[in-house]
Amino acid sequence: MTERERSLASHMKIAQICPLYESCPPRLYGGTERVVCYLTEELIRLGHDVTLFASGDSRTSASLEAACERALRLNEACQDPLVYHTIMLHRVWRRMDDFDLIHFHTDYLHFPLFAERADKTLTTLHGRLDLPDLPVIVREFSMMPLVSISAAQRRPMGWANWYGTVPHGLPNELYRLGSGEGAYLAFLGRIAPEKGPERAIAIANRAGLPLQIAAKVDKVDRDYFQHTIEPLFQNPLVEFIGEIGENEKGRFLGDAVALLFPIDWPEPFGLVLIEAMATGTPVIAFGGGAVPEIIEDGVTGFVVDDVATAAAAVSMARRLDRGLIRERFEERFTADRMASDYLALYQRVLLGGRKAIDPRLLSLRAAAGIGLSS
Amino acid sequence: MTERERSLASHMKIAQICPLYESCPPRLYGGTERVVCYLTEELIRLGHDVTLFASGDSRTSASLEAACERALRLNEACQDPLVYHTIMLHRVWRRMDDFDLIHFHTDYLHFPLFAERADKTLTTLHGRLDLPDLPVIVREFSMMPLVSISAAQRRPMGWANWYGTVPHGLPNELYRLGSGEGAYLAFLGRIAPEKGPERAIAIANRAGLPLQIAAKVDKVDRDYFQHTIEPLFQNPLVEFIGEIGENEKGRFLGDAVALLFPIDWPEPFGLVLIEAMATGTPVIAFGGGAVPEIIEDGVTGFVVDDVATAAAAVSMARRLDRGLIRERFEERFTADRMASDYLALYQRVLLGGRKAIDPRLLSLRAAAGIGLSS
Numbered sequence: 001m002t003e004r005e006r007s008l009a010s011h012m013k014i015a016q017i018c019p020l021y022e023s024c025p026p027r028l029y030g031g032t033e034r035v036v037c038y039l040t041e042e043l044i045r046l047g048h049d050v051t052l053f054a055s056g057d058s059r060t061s062a063s064l065e066a067a068c069e070r071a072l073r074l075n076e077a078c079q080d081p082l083v084y085h086t087i088m089l090h091r092v093w094r095r096m097d098d099f100d101l102i103h104f105h106t107d108y109l110h111f112p113l114f115a116e117r118a119d120k121t122l123t124t125l126h127g128r129l130d131l132p133d134l135p136v137i138v139r140e141f142s143m144m145p146l147v148s149i150s151a152a153q154r155r156p157m158g159w160a161n162w163y164g165t166v167p168h169g170l171p172n173e174l175y176r177l178g179s180g181e182g183a184y185l186a187f188l189g190r191i192a193p194e195k196g197p198e199r200a201i202a203i204a205n206r207a208g209l210p211l212q213i214a215a216k217v218d219k220v221d222r223d224y225f226q227h228t229i230e231p232l233f234q235n236p237l238v239e240f241i242g243e244i245g246e247n248e249k250g251r252f253l254g255d256a257v258a259l260l261f262p263i264d265w266p267e268p269f270g271l272v273l274i275e276a277m278a279t280g281t282p283v284i285a286f287g288g289g290a291v292p293e294i295i296e297d298g299v300t301g302f303v304v305d306d307v308a309t310a311a312a313a314v315s316m317a318r319r320l321d322r323g324l325i326r327e328r329f330e331e332r333f334t335a336d337r338m339a340s341d342y343l344a345l346y347q348r349v350l351l352g353g354r355k356a357i358d359p360r361l362l363s364l365r366a367a368a369g370i371g372l373s374s
Numbered sequence: 375m376t377e378r379e380r381s382l383a384s385h386m387k388i389a390q391i392c393p394l395y396e397s398c399p400p401r402l403y404g405g406t407e408r409v410v411c412y413l414t415e416e417l418i419r420l421g422h423d424v425t426l427f428a429s430g431d432s433r434t435s436a437s438l439e440a441a442c443e444r445a446l447r448l449n450e451a452c453q454d455p456l457v458y459h460t461i462m463l464h465r466v467w468r469r470m471d472d473f474d475l476i477h478f479h480t481d482y483l484h485f486p487l488f489a490e491r492a493d494k495t496l497t498t499l500h501g502r503l504d505l506p507d508l509p510v511i512v513r514e515f516s517m518m519p520l521v522s523i524s525a526a527q528r529r530p531m532g533w534a535n536w537y538g539t540v541p542h543g544l545p546n547e548l549y550r551l552g553s554g555e556g557a558y559l560a561f562l563g564r565i566a567p568e569k570g571p572e573r574a575i576a577i578a579n580r581a582g583l584p585l586q587i588a589a590k591v592d593k594v595d596r597d598y599f600q601h602t603i604e605p606l607f608q609n610p611l612v613e614f615i616g617e618i619g620e621n622e623k624g625r626f627l628g629d630a631v632a633l634l635f636p637i638d639w640p641e642p643f644g645l646v647l648i649e650a651m652a653t654g655t656p657v658i659a660f661g662g663g664a665v666p667e668i669i670e671d672g673v674t675g676f677v678v679d680d681v682a683t684a685a686a687a688v689s690m691a692r693r694l695d696r697g698l699i700r701e702r703f704e705e706r707f708t709a710d711r712m713a714s715d716y717l718a719l720y721q722r723v724l725l726g727g728r729k730a731i732d733p734r735l736l737s738l739r740a741a742a743g744i745g746l747s748s
Contacts, residue, residue, distance in 0.1 A: 082456075083482070083507040087514045090486035108457070112464035113486055133457040140461045 008100055008350060009343075010047060015102045016040050016062070017053045017092055017110065020084050023071040024058035028243045029190065029216040030073075031271045032126045035168050035338075036105050042171070042339035051099065053088050067091060085109055096120070101346045108134075111141040118143040122163065122342075122349050125149075128268050128289075130156040145349050147342075150290030153268035163353075164345050167294070168269055169338030170329075174246075175278035177326045178254015184210040184239075185314065186256035186281070188249070188272050191229055192221045194265035196286065199307055201232050203260055203284070206311035209237070211260070214252055216243040254279035258301070258317040261285035262310060270294060276301075277329035280322030284313045294333075300325045382474055382724060383717075384421060389476040390414050390436070391427045391466055391484065394458050397445040398432035402617045403564065403590040404447075405645045406500045409542050409712075410479050416545070416713035425473065427462050441465060459483055470494070475720045482508075485515040492517040496537065496716075496723050499523075502642050502663075504530040519723050521716075524664030527642040538719050541668070542643055543712030544703075548620075549652035551700045552628015558584040558613075559688065560630035560655070562623070562646050565591045565599050570636035570660065573681055575606050577634055577658070580685030583611070585634070588626055590617040628653035632675070632691040635659035636684060644668060650675075651703040654696030658687045668707075674699045 016039065022030030025037040036052075037060065043050050044061045052058065056066030067088030072078045089110045092102060096117060104110050104123040114121050124147040138146075138160050145163045148154035154162060185207065187200045197213065204211035217225045233240050244252060253259060259276040260283075267289035274294065276283050283301035285291045295301045299320070302313040390413065396404030399411040410426075411434065417424050418435045426432065430440030441462030446452045463484045466476060470491060478484050478497040488495050498521040512520070512534050519537045522528035528536060559581065561574045571587065578585035591599045607614050618626060627633060633650040634657075641663035648668065650657050657675035659665045669675045673694070676687040 077506060079505065080507040083511045086482065086486055087511060090489060090514070093486065108460065112460055112467065115464060131453065133452060133454040137457045137461060140464070 009347060011049065012100045012343075012346060013049045013051075013098065014043055014346070015051045015053060015092060015095070015099045016043075017088070017102065017104045017106055018055075018058075019106055020055045020068055020081065020088065021071060021073040022055070024052060024054035024060060025246065026071070028245055031269075032105055033071075034271065035126075038169065038171055038335040039103075039339055039342060042169075042335040043343075046339060046343070048343075051095075053092055065091060065095075082109075089113055101349060103342070103346070108137045108141070111137065111144055115141055115143055118145065119349065119352065121145065122147060122345055124166070125153070126268065128266055129153055130266060145345075145353070147345060149269045150293050152266060152290045152293060163348060164341070166338060166341040166345070167333060168271055168274065169333050169335040170274055170278055171335045172330060175250040175254065175275060177322060178251070178256075178279040178281060180255065180257055180281055180318075180322055182255030182257070184212050184256055186253060186259045186276075187211060187213045187215065188244075188253065188259065188275075189215055190221070191215045191217045191225050193224060193228075194263060196262035196264050197229050198232065199262035199264070199286070199310075200260040201235065201238055202307045203262060203310045203314075204237055205235065206307060207314040209257060209314060211238050212252070212256070213238065213240045214242070214244045214249075215240075249275065250279060253281050256281050258314060259283045260310070261291070262307075263288050263291070265289065267291060273301075274329060274333040277325050277333065280326040282317040282320045282322075282325060284310050284317060286310075296328065300328050383721060385423065386474045386717075386720060387423045387425075387472065388417060388720070389425045389427060389466060389469070389473045390417075391462070391476065391478045391480055392429075392432075393480055394429045394442055394455065394462065395445060395447040396429070398426060398428035398434060399620065400445070402619055405643075406479055407445075408645065409500075412543065412545055412709040413477075413713055413716060416543075416709040417717075420713060420717070422717075425469075427466055439465060439469075456483075463487055475723060477716070477720070482511050482515070485511065485518055489515055489517055492519065493723065493726065495519065496521060496719055498540070499527070500642065502640055503527055504640060519719075521719060523643045524667050526640060526664045526667060537722060538715065540712060540715040540719070541707065542645055542648065543707050543709040544648060544652055545709045546704060549624040549628065549649060551696060552625070552630075552653040552655060554629065554631055554655055554692075554696055556629030556631070558586050558630055560627060560633045560650075561585060561587045561589065562618075562627065562633065562649075563589055564595070565589045565603055566595045567598060568637060568639035570638050571603050572606065573636035573638070573660070573684075574634040575609065575612055576681045577636060577684045577688075578611055579609070580681060581688040583631060583688060585612050586626070586630070587612065587614045588616070588618045588623075589614075623649065624653060627655050630655050632688060633657045634684070635665070636681075637662050637665070639663065641665060647675075648703060648707040651699050651707065654700040656691040656694045656696075656699060658684050658691060660684075670702065674702050 016036055018024045018033055018036040022033040024033045026033045040050050040052050040062050050062040052060050052062035053065045055071040056069040068084040072081045093113045102121045122145050142161055146161050148165045185204050189195055191197050253276050263286050269290050273283050277300050283295050285295055287303045295303055297303045304310045390410055392398045392407055392410040396407040398407045400407045414424050414426050414436050424436040426434050426436035427439045429445040430443040442458040446455045467487050476495045496519050516535055520535050522539045559578050563569055565571050627650050637660050643664050647657050651674055657669050659669055661677040666677055669677055671677045678684045
């Protein structure tokens with residue numbers, strides 16, 4: 001290891017490039033921006049110098065570079081989000097020499113601008129990868145080092161230039177172990193067919209337990225919400241409480257008997273799964289996408305195939321050890337572990353793709369506070 | 375004028391960057407791609423070396439660089455057009471040194487990639503410019519030399535880095551003088567509220583003449599078509615003939631008593647206006663956007679404010695001199711004139727923005743075949 005490599009390991013100048021749809025962290029719903037926020041704070045805690053490119057209403061310990069005043073999703077004045085992302089990426093490009101490594105969370109938008117300097121970039125793909133046009137652009141820009149957020153997500157493009165899989169993580173202290181004594185089932189996220197809110201209601205019905213739904217409704221899903229889901233709210237077991245913020249979420253999840261996650265799509269990760277785990281609440285999930293990688297069947301929840309099995313799992317979920325669920329969260333899904341994993345990959349990028357250090361080893365060392373120079 | 379400038383004037387290496395929604399030229403509807411096609415052919419006729427970046431099903435005398443096999447609008451396999459535009463722009467970037475000048479027709483998509491080499495680019499903005507986010511990006515990339523397609527189009531952003539206005543043009547021989555003896559009014563283009571198909575039907579009703587509608591229906595307009603427009607087709611005066619191709623258009627326009635253009639938006643240009651003029655057919659148009667710059671009231675048609683005046687204009691339109699309308703087309707709206715205008719602007723870009731040669735003079739010279747070296 002050269003002197004420069006040693007110095008980079010302990011103190012890197014890192015740019016995090018966050019989407020502009022939500023502030024960083026998001027006020028309400030918003031997965032990617034939240035993960036970028038946790039990663040940023042953790043990298044700073046580890047002594048690195050981080051510049052965060054994000055919306056102007058972000059709150060961060062990093063140096064903030066804002067390409068728009070307010071996050072775009074709930075900003076009525078913004079009709080074309082691509083404008084602000086284009087501006088942001090060009091500003092990153094102009095400051096390229098200020099950073100050792102640039103970590104993008106912006107799908108493929110930055111590929112053409114940074115293709116010639118792929119050797120100082122890492123791109124985490126946060127979305128589903130089984131879309132028809134995506135392989136075309138990933139193949140064209142095969143020089144870009146990529147990160148997946150689960151093994152399942154990566155499957156449709158196993159041939160791509162993957163540097164690693166880094167599961168998401170949450171700050172250790174963000175949520176506390178809850179009691180699970182709220183006597184309800186929880187549904188948290190987004191009202192959309194692929195998230196299975198109808199199934200959740202059917203499961204609660206069969207289990208004879210109230211279902212609390214905390215969720216946002218996107219523009220594209222308004223029809224579905226009005227015509228398919230809203231009528232089901234007449235069921236006295238169902239309570240819709242709308243979109244909730246970070247401060248309400250810990251209690252909402254922690255008091256629940258179980259979180260229902262009856263998805264009907266290849267979920268690339270499912271941040272809410274580890275949020276529930278952080279509060280000790282078991283998850284009853286359908287087994288699409290990354291679910292089996294995150295939920296340990298019979299330990300942190302149950303992976304099921306149909307509504308009847310899901311309903312039957314509710315009483316079993318009550319018997320799971322909530323303390324152990326929290327422990328599994330601390331072992332596998334903290335922001336600390338996520339940052340260590342990413343630092344190992346940053347090193348690998350800067351070493352020109354050479355696997356000089358086993359990322360797993362690096363991660364363990366970093367977690368133990370040993371550092372790279374030892 | 376230096377030797378290099380002289381040589382550039384007679385023989386430039388030019389890249390034309392066309393959107394990928396339609397082939398170049400489009401099979402059916404498609405304004406921007408058609409204009410790029412005409413410009414490309416005319417530049418080649420004038421002795422320049424043109425590379426056309428466009429969809430793979432384009433037919434061109436230029437050297438074709440295809441970023442996708444087939445045009446994207448009617449290609450069911452394509453869900454994300456941005457993928458292919460991104461790929462195309464990066465391929466242009468990689469070949470930048472092969473060209474003296476790169477002429478973009480891709481809105482703002484290329485701005486970040488080419489900002490540092492703005493001195494060899496020209497961008498024609500083909501769309502409406504009164505959109506809320508557009509000024510933000512045009513201001514950020516104020517180094518990009520821009521061209522408007524009408525004075526009206528430019529108005530919401532008069533402060534931008536405009537190098538000139540170049541109205542569209544058609545190949546002189548594309549359409550011939552028609553008879554106007556088809557005893558019907560024509561509506562040609564796109565079924566959308568802003569194009570005023572309801573008004574067109576009302577005008578035809580009042581005038582007591584059949585209306586033939588040749589138009590495409592975009593996905594976003596299908597609801598409008600089914601619920602608002604299709605029921606009006608029960609009117610025996612109205613005939614809907616769907617989307618028509620280039621070879622049918624000359625006859626469709628040339629046989630009509632008049633073209634109706636009852637728009638309800640700031641039309642940036644309105645290619646169909648000069649298509650009608652090329653067949654000698656007068657236009658009865660509402661006066662939004664560029665209409666008053668294109669239609670000479672009482673000579674090539676009538677600019678009106680309401681349905682009643684439009685209906686009254688039908689009998690007056692019959693008395694206009696169709697030969698004179700065709701003459702005005704030849705004087706003002708040929709591809710030859712358009713190419714000369716653009717060549718003058720290419721020169722200005724390459725001279726670093728200096729107005730070394732009056733574009734009008736250049737245009738006249740070029741049209742007369744005098745050339746710059748004289």
